Amino acid sequence: MNEVFLSVLRSIVGVANVLTHEDPGSDLGAWENDWRGLAQGRALAVVRPASTQQVADVVKACGAHGISLVPQGGNTGLVVGSTPDASGRQVVLSLRGMNKVRRFDAANATITVEAGCVLQAVQEACEREGFLFPLSLGAEGSCTIGGNLGTNAGGTQVIRFGNARDLCLGLEVVTADGGVWTDLSGLRKDNTGYDLRNLFIGSEGTLGVITAATLKIFPLPVATLTSFVAAPSVHAAVDLLKLAAARLGPALTGFELMNQQALALVAARYPQQRVPFHEVSPYCVLLEASDHESEAHGRALLEQLMETAFERELVTDAVIAESLAQSRALWHVRESITLAQAEEGAHLKHDISLPISAIPLFVDEIDRVLQQQFAGIRIVNFGHLGDGNLHYNIQAGVTDKDGGELSRVQARITRTVYDSVASFGGTFSAEHGIGSLKLGELQDYKPAAAVRLMRKLKDVLDPGNVLNPGRVLPLG
Ligand SMILES: Cc1cc2nc3c(=O)[nH]c(=O)nc-3n(C[C@H](O)[C@H](O)[C@H](O)COP(=O)(O)OP(=O)(O)OC[C@H]3O[C@@H](n4cnc5c(N)ncnc54)[C@H](O)[C@@H]3O)c2cc1C
Known part of the structure; x- marks a missing residue:
């Protein structure tokens, strides 16, 4: 039965794009094991489609043969949601080969890209045209737009631009029955019924496979200023945030907190990095301001902000990057924390x-x-x-x-x-999602009525449980 199914897959995507354990010298670890090393799955096959039609045909074939599939982009997710279970019965549907920019529309300020585009490649494509795609996170060199939307990723510029959901104007999605729903027109206003786009965003591959997206882009700022400050407490850091928001308004594009222990790990693991203030301050803040007038204007605003912050004892020390290289080095410190924790x-x-x-x-x-x-x-x-x-x-x-x-x-x-x-009125998953790691918490902390509605949606949109079963909602 597996052979029949595999030959159907090969007829859809080509022999070279169906990888199995039976292939000589095969190593599917990169698709089967999750980034954190928490789970080791075993796939029936890794399938690499090159077009939306191929995705639709693969989904149909899976449904017809009673095989479930796991959509996968860069496999950088942190909640064990993008790797197969250990049964050897699931297909990994890797979207990485679908990585074309389909359309750049400067007047509409949108870019339409395929789901397998790596986030950093999208940022760079926009920058070449004088635009900013502001989604930014530590894994941007490997994570994909499909995965970003599948998890509704956040990152470091949400304070100004929102999360992945807020940056998306339209999607192309292969549904569980192998149909294709397309809405890539890039409209900013469209009140024609239920919001399907936002149903698929954040659904972690359990309701549909995203194959393309139309994303909002923004004018590149003239200058980006980065400041790294020592704050005596979280209370002071929150007061600094209030002050910065009032002074900088929409120019405030990043505000990251790091405690002493987080920075100590970076300093210990990566001695080549210069980590400011970590030996003396209980907290540090990385603050980013983007200016659309001039570097001098942005710097003056930031310096005035720091003066007031010193007067109010919200900061005890501060540096403002003098060059792009210095700014990158400060961000690198922040972005190294996750890796330092993994290495430790x-x-x-x-x-x-x-x-x-x-x-x-x-x-x-x-x-x-x-x-x-x-x-x-x-x-x-x-x-x-x-x-x-x-x-x-x-x-x-x-x-x-x-x-x-x-x-x-x-x-x-x-x-x-x-x-x-x-x-305190908060939630147990801000930006990483549920995957299979937080199924218990979903039951414990999410209101039962919400979980019931989620289950109903899953049953209607994927009655055969073809798409990433057991993720977001427990099996059964
Ligand atoms: C060092 C590091 C730093 C990180 N920092 C952040 C951060 O600041 N903010 C943040 O939000 N996350 C962060 N993450 C988590 C991760 O990078 C994001 O969740 C990212 O959006 C996942 O993208 P991916 O392409 O790797 O998706 P995958 O890991 O491949 O998949 C993630 C989920 O999306 C689903 N999926 C993937 N592609 C599709 C598709 N085409 N259609 C439908 N569903 C799909 C998968 O089935 C899975 O459930 C970080 C991870 C690392 C390793």
Whole structure:
């Protein structure tokens, strides 16, 4: 039966684009194992379509043979949602080969790209035309537009431009029955019924396969100023955010918080990087301002902001990058935290979001409770403070070399963090999604009525459970 199915797949995408374990010298690890190394799947095949029609035919064939598939882009997702389960019965549908820019429309300020385009390639294509595509995240060199929309990715410029959902004007989607729904017209206004686009965005490949998207683009700023400051507390950092928002308005394009432990890990793991203030300050903030007038104008605004921040004791030290190279180096520090945590070893991730006003008290309380109850753990707290999104991660203690102690208490730590987040009105997944990692939390913390509606939608749009089953919603 597998052979018949595989030969159907080969007839659709070509022999070279159906990879199996039976191929001589095959190694499917890059498609089967998740980025964090939490899950090792086994695929029946990895299929690499080159067109929307091929995707539609593959989805139809899967439905007809009772085989489910997992859409995959760059496989950088952090919640085990893009890799197959261990059954050896699922197909990985890799969209990476669909990577063309279909249309650039300067007057409409849109770009239409295929789902497999790597995010950085889209940013660069826009920049060459004098435009900005503002979605930006640490994995941008490998993650794809399909994955960004599948997870409704956030990143570092949400404070100004919103998340992936806000940057998308239209989609082309292959539905579970192998049909194609196309809406790539790039309209900014279209009130003709239910919002299908936003149903597929963030659905993590469980409702449809995104094959192309029309994205909003923006004029490139004349100057981008980056500042790295030492803040005495989270309270001070939130006050600095308020001040910066009032002074800079829409020019405030990034506001990232990093605690001392997060920066210490970067300094220890990457000694070649210069990490400012990490030995002296409990928190640092990376603040980015984009100016549409001139570099001098932007710099003057930022310097005035810093003066006031010093007067109000919101910052104790600050640098403003003097060149693009310096700015990149400061951002590199921020973006290295996730990698430094991975290299350091066992850790827990909590991608949480709270009302910004609640964050200082939340951090005071949860820091205190965890340090009391779980001596030795290292709290690595960083993230997109401007969006109320923290990566409140826990690294195994320095003496817990193999992470055995952390794994013994991890369920209790995570429960403590999420209970506290919920009590402050927040959520347990801000931008990474649910995948298979947070199915339990969805049941525990999402209102039952919402989960029931989600289940109904899944049953209607994918009655045969062909698309990424067991992700977002548990099987059955
Ligand atoms: C170092 C690092 C930093 C990161 N920083 C951030 C960050 O700041 N903000 C953030 O939001 N995320 C971040 N992430 C997580 C990750 O990069 C994003 O979730 C990204 O959007 C995933 O894109 P991808 O192409 O790798 O998708 P994959 O990992 O391949 O897939 C992710 C999910 O989307 C689905 N999917 C993939 N392609 C499609 C498609 N064409 N149609 C439908 N569904 C699809 C998959 O089935 C899966 O459920 C980071 C990850 C790393 C490794």
